[in-house]
Amino acid sequence: MRIAIIGGGPSGALCALMLCRMARERALNIEVHVFERKIFTEFSPRGCNMCAGVISTSVVSNLKRLNLEVAPTVIQRTIEGYCLTTNFGRVCLKKSPTATIYTAYRGLGPPHSHFSEDASFDNWLLREASKVGAHCYNELVTDVIPPWSNGNGERKPFVLMLQGGKRMEADVVIGAFGTNSPLLRKIEAMGFGYRPPKTIHACQAELPLDEDAITKCFGDHIHVFAIGHPKALFGVLIPKRHHVTATLVGRWIKRADLEQFLEHPRVRELFPRNWRLPPRYCHCHPHVAVTPARNPVADRFIIIGDACISRYLKNGIDSAMFTAMRAADAVLDGRLTKGELIKYYVRPCWRKYALDNLCGKALVNFYRIAFDMTWFVRAYLRLLELEQSIPDKNKRTLSRILWEMFTGDTSYIHILRDCLKLRLPMDLFQL
Numbered sequence: 001m002r003i004a005i006i007g008g009g010p011s012g013a014l015c016a017l018m019l020c021r022m023a024r025e026r027a028l029n030i031e032v033h034v035f036e037r038k039i040f041t042e043f044s045p046r047g048c049n050m051c052a053g054v055i056s057t058s059v060v061s062n063l064k065r066l067n068l069e070v071a072p073t074v075i076q077r078t079i080e081g082y083c084l085t086t087n088f089g090r091v092c093l094k095k096s097p098t099a100t101i102y103t104a105y106r107g108l109g110p111p112h113s114h115f116s117e118d119a120s121f122d123n124w125l126l127r128e129a130s131k132v133g134a135h136c137y138n139e140l141v142t143d144v145i146p147p148w149s150n151g152n153g154e155r156k157p158f159v160l161m162l163q164g165g166k167r168m169e170a171d172v173v174i175g176a177f178g179t180n181s182p183l184l185r186k187i188e189a190m191g192f193g194y195r196p197p198k199t200i201h202a203c204q205a206e207l208p209l210d211e212d213a214i215t216k217c218f219g220d221h222i223h224v225f226a227i228g229h230p231k232a233l234f235g236v237l238i239p240k241r242h243h244v245t246a247t248l249v250g251r252w253i254k255r256a257d258l259e260q261f262l263e264h265p266r267v268r269e270l271f272p273r274n275w276r277l278p279p280r281y282c283h284c285h286p287h288v289a290v291t292p293a294r295n296p297v298a299d300r301f302i303i304i305g306d307a308c309i310s311r312y313l314k315n316g317i318d319s320a321m322f323t324a325m326r327a328a329d330a331v332l333d334g335r336l337t338k339g340e341l342i343k344y345y346v347r348p349c350w351r352k353y354a355l356d357n358l359c360g361k362a363l364v365n366f367y368r369i370a371f372d373m374t375w376f377v378r379a380y381l382r383l384l385e386l387e388q389s390i391p392d393k394n395k396r397t398l399s400r401i402l403w404e405m406f407t408g409d410t411s412y413i414h415i416l417r418d419c420l421k422l423r424l425p426m427d428l429f430q431l
Contacts, residue, residue, distance in 0.1 A: 001028075001029070001030045001031070001171045001172065002030070002031045002033065002157070002169070002170045002171050002172075003019060003030060003031065003032050003033070003170060003171065003172045003173075003174065003331065004033050004035065004158070004160055004168065004170035004172070004173050004174070005032065005033065005034045005035070005173075005174045005176055006035050006141045006144070006160070006173065006174070006175050006176060006177050006183065007034075007035070007036060007175065007176030007177040007178060007181070007305070008034050008035070008036025008038070008040075008122065008126050008136060008176075009036075009049055009106070009122055009176060009178060009305065009320070010121075010122065010125055010305075010317045010320045010321065010324075011176040011178075011304045011305030011306075011320035011321070011323060011324045012034055012036070012174070012176030012304075012305070012324075013034065013122065013125035013126045013128070013129045013134075014066075014125060014129075014320065014321050014324040014325075015174055015176060015304060015324035015325075015327055015328050016032045016034050016129040016134035016136075017066070017125070017128055017129040017132055017134065018066070018324060018325055018328040019032050019134075019328045019331065019332065020032055020129065020132040020133040020134050021132055022328060022329075022332050023332060024132070024133075026332060028332060030332075031135070032129075032133065032134045032135065033134075033135045033136075033137065033168065033170070034126065034129065034134055034135065034136045034137065035137050035139045035140075035141050035160070035162070036126070036136065036137070036138060036139075037138070037139065037140040037141075038107065038122075038138075039107075039138055040106070040107050040108070040120040040122045040123035040126065041107075041108060041120060041123055042107065042108060043107070043108045043109060043110065043111050043112070043113050044110060044111040044282060045282075045284070046107075047106075047107025047108050047120065048105075048106060048107045048282075048284065049106035049107060049122055049178075050106075050180060050204065050284045050285075050286035051106045051286070051316070052204060052236065052238055052245055052247045053076070053103050053104045053105055053106060053121070053238065053240070053245060054079075054101065054102075054103055054222065054238060055070060055101065055102040055103070055104055055121070055317065056101060056315055056317070056318065056407050056408060056409055057095075057098075057099045057100050057101060057407065057409050058315065058318050058407075058408070058409045059315070059317045059318050059321070060100045060101075060102070062318065062321050068128060070102060070104075070121075070124075071118060071124050073115075073116065073118035073119055073124075074102075074104050074118070074119060074120070074121050074124050075102045075103075075104060076102070076103045076104050076105065076119075076240040076241045077102070077103045077214075077220060077239050077240055077241060078100075078101070078102060078220065079095070079101035079102065079103060079220055079221065079222055079239075080094060080095060080219070080220040080221060081093050081094040081095050081220075081221045081222075082221060082222050082223075082224060082402075082403065082406045082407070083221045083222070083223045083224065084224050084226065084384075084402065084406075085223055085224070085225045085226070085227065085266050085267075086225075086226050086227060086266075086371060086377050086381065087227050087228060087266060087377070088374070088377050088378050088381060089378075089381045091381055091384040091385060091388075092219075092221060093384075093399055093402065093403050093406075095403075096393070099407075099409075101222075101407070103222075103238055103239065103240050103245075104119075104121040105119060105120060105121065105240070106120065106121050106122045107120050107122065107123075108120050109206070109240075109243070110206040110208075110243060110281075110282035111282060112208075113242065113243075139162050139163065139166070140162065140163040141160050141161065141162060141177075141183060142161050142162065142163055142183075142186075143160075143161040143183075143186050144158060144159070144160055144161070144173060144183075144186065144187065144190065145158065145159040145160075145161065146158060146190050146191070146192075146298070146301070147300075155171075157169040157170055157171055158170045158171075158172075158173045158300070158301070160173070171300065172300045172301075172302075172331055172336065173300065173301050173302075174301075174302050174303075174304060174327055174331075175187060175301070175302065175303040175304065175307060176303075176304050176305050176307075176320075176324075177305075177307055178305055178306055178307055179196060179197060179199055179287045179288075179289050179306050179307050180286055180287050181307070184196050184307065187303070190298070190301075192295060192298035192301070192338075193294065193295035194293065194294065194295050194296060194298075194303065195293060195294035195295065196289075196293050196307060197289035197290065197291045197292060197293050197306065197307070197308075197309070197310075198289070198290055198291040199287035199288055199289050199290060200233075200249065200250060200251050200287075200288050200290055201249075201250065201251065201252055201253045201285060201286075201287060201288070202247055202248065202249045202250075202253060202285070202286050202287075202288050203247075203248050203253045203254065203255055203257060203258040203283065203284075203285055204245060204246065204247045204248075204258075204283060204284050204285075204286065205245070205246045205255075205258055205262075205281050205282065205283040206240075206243040206244075206245055206281060206282040206283070207243055207244045207245075207246055207262075207277070207278070207281060208242060208243055208278065208281070209242070209243065209244055209271075209272075209275070210242075211241055211242055213272050213275075214239045214240075214241075214242075214244060215239075217270050217271060217272060218237065218239040218244065218270065220239065221239070222236060222237070222238050222239070222406070223236065223237040223270060224236050224406060225237075225261070225264075225266065225267060226367070226368075226371040226377075227264055227266050227267070228371070228372060229248070229250070229257070229260070229261055229264075231250045231251060231252065231253060231257055232248045232249060232250035232253060232257065232261065233249050233250050233313070233364060233368055234248075234249055234368075235247065235248045235249075235261050235267070236248075236249075237267070237270065246258060246261070246262060248261050249288060249313065253285075255283060255285075258283070259277060262277055263277075288313065289306045289307075289309075289310050290312060290313070290357075290361070291357075292308070292309040292350065292353070292354060292357075293307060293308050293309065296308040296309075296346060297338055297341040297342060297345060297346055298338050299336065299337050299338050300336045302327045302330070302331070302341060302345060304320070304323040304324050304327045305319075305320045305323055305324070306319070306320065308323055308349065309323065309349050309350065309353050309354070309357075310353070311353060311356070311357065311360070311408060312356075312357040312360035312361055312364070312412065313360065313364060314360070314407075314408030315407075315408030315409070318408065319353060322349070322352060323349055326344075326345050326348050326349055327345055329344070330344045330345045355413065356411050356412045356413050357412070359411075359412035359413050359415070359416045360412035362416070363405065363412055363415060363416060363419070367405070380398075383398055384398055384399060384402070387399045397418060397421075397422060398422065400418070401415055401418050401419060401422075404418075
């Protein structure tokens, strides 16, 4: 059985790795071919997968279950905590001793970086997939021609059209191309009812800064901002080694919106006094999925990763791993009709994320509205500050909820349950 995976990001690379490993364990004869148009061993947009590049504790843990340790060359910085900045103050939360958070580049980073090809997270995952037998190609898939019966009941293969007129046949196709792929419209046109997720926009920039200055100014912390930007849900500054990644997420976010965010006094005060936004810098405009796709499967065709479903605004690599695992299981179990894939792939993914994402959307909207209220923000910050003096960290409920919102390591349903147990309204009014 020949399996073609379109896309070599985390969902595609991990799906290939799991297919090869599990096929070997089950003594199954398969070929796995991964097609990725990006060149992860190059700097600038050609190697960039448009991601903020935070590797969370849950991702590190799930990789360890696959006997994978994040390569030291991939790690840009080890994160020690998160800081929340508002117009009325800042509170920093330190990670627990058992938590591990890294920042990394999906490719080799912005232009004029000086990293070896071992610094790319996505390239590292593809190399791990290659080690267990996956065939990886730097090729652009321009179209997928679905199979049609020849009248004798014989099953025909899919045909992948590659740039330059090349073709490849495959018995099973797994789409790991993501929500930013130009291939989405071609997949919609295949006629099995696929509709991609609805998305909102982000604008990201890589801001060059001296490594010591980053350590001094940002303190190995990721900084989240709730400062009332009119178009944004939130803004984030993520320290790397020689750059700080600035991310602004909202509806129709433009470069001018990001620059306005960076000039805000509460943001600007984190940078060195003489720092100025450079006239040219590496930036991108990724689409961020906020709903599940419709009809992400057909006979012998599976869409995984954020082009199928992902966790609401958080931890896309983790949800990519989950969909990749479920797809690999379904393929190797021979459950390849549309009905079987709905039962054994789509429904488990929906059970894990669909309701949880509704809770996540409710929580994000609550925080967005609440942080526009001066009295709430002042009281909330005061409670967070008071909690930091409690010796027993298990009793710092408000801090734990905020940490879980930042990291995405806990389900939104669990966070919402914790919120409903709080005495928060009473505490706020007593301050």
